[in-house]
Amino acid sequence: MELEDIVIEGSHKNFFTPSVNFNAKTGICELSGESFLEDTAEFYKPLIDWLVEYTEKIKKPIAFIIKLTYFNTSTSRCILDLLNVLKDYEDEGGEVVVNWHYDENDSDMEEDIEDYMIDTGLNINIIPF
Amino acid sequence: MEKTGGKYDFSLYEFHNLLHQNILVSYKGPIDERVMTVIGENIEILTNDGNDRTKSKIFKIFMELAQNVWLYSAESCKTMSGKQLGMGTLVIGEFGDYYTFVTGNMVKNTDVEPVIEKCEIINSLDRDSLREYRREQRRLANQGKKNSGNIGLIQVALTAESPLDIELTPVSEEESFFSLAVKIKKKTVKE
Numbered sequence: 001m002e003l004e005d006i007v008i009e010g011s012h013k014n015f016f017t018p019s020v021n022f023n024a025k026t027g028i029c030e031l032s033g034e035s036f037l038e039d040t041a042e043f044y045k046p047l048i049d050w051l052v053e054y055t056e057k058i059k060k061p062i063a064f065i066i067k068l069t070y071f072n073t074s075t076s077r078c079i080l081d082l083l084n085v086l087k088d089y090e091d092e093g094g095e096v097v098v099n100w101h102y103d104e105n106d107s108d109m110e111e112d113i114e115d116y117m118i119d120t121g122l123n124i125n126i127i128p129f
Numbered sequence: 130m131e132k133t134g135g136k137y138d139f140s141l142y143e144f145h146n147l148l149h150q151n152i153l154v155s156y157k158g159p160i161d162e163r164v165m166t167v168i169g170e171n172i173e174i175l176t177n178d179g180n181d182r183t184k185s186k187i188f189k190i191f192m193e194l195a196q197n198v199w200l201y202s203a204e205s206c207k208t209m210s211g212k213q214l215g216m217g218t219l220v221i222g223e224f225g226d227y228y229t230f231v232t233g234n235m236v237k238n239t240d241v242e243p244v245i246e247k248c249e250i251i252n253s254l255d256r257d258s259l260r261e262y263r264r265e266q267r268r269l270a271n272q273g274k275k276n277s278g279n280i281g282l283i284q285v286a287l288t289a290e291s292p293l294d295i296e297l298t299p300v301s302e303e304e305s306f307f308s309l310a311v312k313i314k315k316k317t318v319k320e
Contacts, residue, residue, distance in 0.1 A: 014162035036192060038162070072192055073280045077271050105182060108189075108288060111260065119264045 003053055006046065010034070017043070018068060022050055027060050031082075032067035035075040044078035051085045061095035062086065069103065076112075083120045090122065097125070104128035151222040159206050159214035160199040165192070172221055176228065182316045187221070187228060189288045190311060193281040194232045195219060202234035203304055226315050230289075233308035241297065241307060247279045248309070252292040259287055282309075289313050 003024040010019035010033035018033040029051070037043045054062065064086055071079065083098070090096040100116075102109040110126060117124050148155055153175040156168055172191055176184050202215030217234030236244070254262055263283045270280060286293050289311040298306045 014166045070189070072196070073284045076280070076284075077267055080267055080271055106185070108186070111287075115260055115264055119268065 003050065003058060006050055016070065018071075020047060022047065022054075024054065024058060027054070027058075027062045028065065029062060030065045030067070032065075034069055035071040037075070040072075040074040040078055044075075044081065048078070048081050048085060051082060051089075055085065055089040055092075055094055059094065062089065062097070064096070064098045066098070066100040080116070080119065083116055083122055087120045087122050096122070098122055099125045099127055101127045101129050151224055153221050153223055153228075155218070155220045157218040159208075159216045160195055160202075160219075161208075161212065161214050165195050165199075168195070168219065176221075176223075178315065180316055183228070183313065186288050186313055186316075187230065190230055190285050190313065191219075191221075193285050194230070194309065197281055198232055198234045201236075203237045203240070204235040228313045228315070229310055230313065231308060231310040233306060235300070235304050236297075236307040238299075238303060238305055241305060244279070244282075244307070245295065245297065247282060248293045248295050251283055251286045256287070256290075259283065263287065285309075285311060 005024055006020055006022040008017065008020040011017045012034060015038050016034035016036040018031055018035045020031055022029040031047075051062075064082075066079075068075075086096045086098060100113045102113065113124055113126050116122070154168060154171050156164070158164070169188065169191060172187060173184060176187050198217035198219070199215040202217045204216045205213050206216060207213055215234065217232060220229075220231045222229045222231075250262070251259065263280060266280050266283060282293060291312045291314075294310040294312075296308045296310075298308075300306055
């Protein structure tokens with residue numbers, strides 16, 4: 001069965017849903033907006049499973065692009081899970097590029113990204129806007 | 130000033146004055162995402178001194194601490210639809226070149242010791258060590274080994290760039306009132 005794309009439109013109501021666009025043909029996976037969810041694990045599980053399936057069945061390059069302007073600590077755990085899937089794939093020979101765009105005045109976010117690099121061992125391109 | 134009226138055992142004017150000095154927003158009651166939205170928006174408007182960095186920090190701290198009260202307060206109530214809401218108090222005050230954000234809620238005496246210990250650890254660490262502590266706690270939480278509620282506290286200390294000022298006031302044999310205050314310095318853009 002073919003891996004279907006994940007397309008989620010972000011929304012900012014009482015909870016904040018990020019925008020998600022995981023494309024199985026191009027390998028371009030984008031996660032942007034804000035993340036504060038009622039059930040964080042439930043939202044991110046399909047995304048994590050998708051990445052695992054892509055790395056096991058499709059095995060082409062992945063460009064993972066993050067443009068989150070806000071995420072709570074619950075989300076930060078799921079981001080770690082996503083990045084660890086990418087690191088495992090890279091360790092097995094998969095081609096992985098991670099670009100994290102952030103507001104250049106947000107030094108807290110810059111530190112967060114550095115900490116993810118230390119934690120996962122992934123090289124993350126930190127791109128200010 | 131003499132109390133006028135006298136019909137109620139509660140002087141709203143005195144209460145208002147108590148809150149009026151330096152306090153931008155205060156709330157006491159149940160907390161859920163709807164309450165967080167309204168208070169969050171009010172905070173955004175009232176901390177609008179032209180600096181987005183400070184506003185963003187206050188917002189991040191508010192989100193973590195408010196949700197902690199919602200999830201972990203020993204005092205809670207149920208909505209009509211059966212949703213359980215933690216109850217507590219949130220206050221944000223402005224004092225010259227800094228803001229203070231305080232939350233308070235009831236806690237069970239049997240539950241509070243680990244939280245106090247965690248705050249003490251957090252307060253003892255320098256920034257680099259605190260970042261390492263957050264990395265470690267997050268890893269452990271993801272491995273199912275720890276409760277992740279406390280990563281929020283680590284995050285608050287990092288965002289505030291200041292210690293967690295905690296106070297525990299015994300109320301009964303079973304419960305105490307736990308309050309946590311952080312100071313957020315007003316920043317200039319390139320600081």
